[in-house]
Amino acid sequence: MLTIAAALLPLPAGTAPLPPVHILLFAGPKQHGAPGRHEYEKDLREIAWLLEHSGANREIKADVLVGQKPRDIAMLEKADAIVIDGNGDWLRRETGGLFPQYAETDGLNYDAPTTAALKEFDALLHRRKTGLVVYHYTMFVDNRAGRIWLSNWLGGAWIPYVSHNPVDTWAIKPLATKHPILRGVKPWTPREEMYSRYFLPDNPGRTLLLTAKPAQAANGTGGPVAWAYDRPDGGRSVVWGGNDFHDNMHIFPQQRRFLVNGILWAAGVDVPSGGANDQMPPEF
Numbered sequence: 001m002l003t004i005a006a007a008l009l010p011l012p013a014g015t016a017p018l019p020p021v022h023i024l025l026f027a028g029p030k031q032h033g034a035p036g037r038h039e040y041e042k043d044l045r046e047i048a049w050l051l052e053h054s055g056a057n058r059e060i061k062a063d064v065l066v067g068q069k070p071r072d073i074a075m076l077e078k079a080d081a082i083v084i085d086g087n088g089d090w091l092r093r094e095t096g097g098l099f100p101q102y103a104e105t106d107g108l109n110y111d112a113p114t115t116a117a118l119k120e121f122d123a124l125l126h127r128r129k130t131g132l133v134v135y136h137y138t139m140f141v142d143n144r145a146g147r148i149w150l151s152n153w154l155g156g157a158w159i160p161y162v163s164h165n166p167v168d169t170w171a172i173k174p175l176a177t178k179h180p181i182l183r184g185v186k187p188w189t190p191r192e193e194m195y196s197r198y199f200l201p202d203n204p205g206r207t208l209l210l211t212a213k214p215a216q217a218a219n220g221t222g223g224p225v226a227w228a229y230d231r232p233d234g235g236r237s238v239v240w241g242g243n244d245f246h247d248n249m250h251i252f253p254q255q256r257r258f259l260v261n262g263i264l265w266a267a268g269v270d271v272p273s274g275g276a277n278d279q280m281p282p283e284f
Contacts (some may be wrong), residue, residue, distance in 0.1 A: 001205070020059040022265050023051055024079040027066045028087040031094045031137075038137065039246040040086040041066050045284035046249055047083070050260045054276040056269050064131040067095075076124055081131030082268035085243060088140030090160070098149075102142040109145045118149055125153065126139075129235035131266025135243040139195055154237050155206040155229035157199045163196035164242075168214035172225065172242075172254075179207050181228055181261045183206075184275020195241035196225050205230040210258070212241075226258075228265065238262040253278035 023047055028038035041064070048062035065075075076082065087097030094101060098121065100114055103161035110118070117275065124130060132153055141147050151157045173187040194212055206229050213222030226242040233250065242248070248255055260276035 004032060004256055006028050014262055018058055019057075020061045020255050021080045021269055023048070023062040023080045023083065023263060023267060024076065025062060025064045025083040025085070026087075026097055027064060027085055028097055030033040031086065032091060033244070036246050038086055042246055042247055042284055043243055044083065044085055046281040047059040047256075047259055047263070049281045049284075050256055050276070050279075051263060053279065053281075054128060054264060055261050055272050055275065056264055057272075058269050060264075060269070068249060069073060071077065076121075076130070077128070077131055080269075082173045083133040083135075083263055084138050086137045088137040089146060090140050091135075097138065099141055099146040105143050107143055109142070115145075121155075122149070122228060125231075125235055126233040128232075129233060129268075131235060131263070132237045132267065133240075133263055133266050134238075135194055135240050136193075137244075139198075139239070139241075144151075147148050150239060151199075153231070153241050155203045155231070156201075156227065156239065158195050158241075159199050162197075162198065163195065164220060164234060165193055165195045165281055166214060166216075166219040167191070167193045167244075168216050168219045170194050170212040170214055170222070170225075170242075172210055175208050175224075177209070179228060180271040181209055181258065181265050183257045183261060183271050184278075185261065186254050190248045190252055190255065191241070192248060193244040194225055195222060198224060198241075199240075200227075203229075205232065210240075226262075228262070233269055235270070236266045238266050250280060250283075253280075256281070 025044040026275045027044045089102040092103040142160045174182045208227040212225040229237040257278040
């Protein structure tokens with residue numbers, strides 16, 4: 001648990017400070033992937049540190065939960081935004097963050113306890129307008145019911161075996177929009193397994209943020225790899241297709257700024273005018 005407060009802007013005399021903003025970052029146990037890849041806990045602990053040093057005008061308190069399903073609603077009640085990284089349903093031996101593994105289901109629905117937990121999580125998002133941010137393998141949900149839940153929360157879906165996730169060198173650039181998440185974000189070109197070719201039906205609440213083009217023609221012409229979603233319930237969600245190779249967190253300040261900007265926005269915090277601080281975090 002991290003407790004270092006973000007730097008606060010001066011307040012007018014007699015003005016009480018706003019309460020801290022609470023961010024819960026969920027990391028599953030180390031799953032498939034070679035060393036240096038799918039290092040979910042390391043990634044999220046570094047993002048938590050960055051959030052608490054973001055330069056936002058609110059105190060940020062970030063907690064990282066590792067290896068447990070975030071099913072305790074009492075624990076989630078205080079979160080202004082929830083960040084989930086790397087908990088798909090592909091392999092039986094893995095543990096999903098919200099959904100059971102595909103092989104443990106009929107592929108169409110979930111058992112009664114899982115369905116009840118998902119309804120409770122959904123009700124929490126609606127009631128508190130909790131921000132929801134997901135990265136990379138979190139989007140790999142093959143069960144039909146799971147994809148419907150994710151689509152409703154995120155405003156789009158990644159469809160296993162139809163969408164795309166090749167490893168390549170990706171030229172990433174912000175799209176021409178004034179969205180707060182893009183403040184101070186410049187292009188970068190990482191080697192990455194990029195989740196891409198999403199299913200994005202028409203939705204006025206969705207704002208595309210980043211597009212990326214792979215270096216190899218065999219991997220397609222590229223397209224959207226991140227978006228923001230103003231949900232009908234008044235909450236906010238963010239999707240980002242990267243965060244496979246852990247080194248990118250240290251190599252590219254642009255990626256660090258983009259990730260922190262997105263979480264601040266999802267939590268309802270004003271993104272600094274030049275973007276969040278993008279200093280190098282310690283290695284956890």
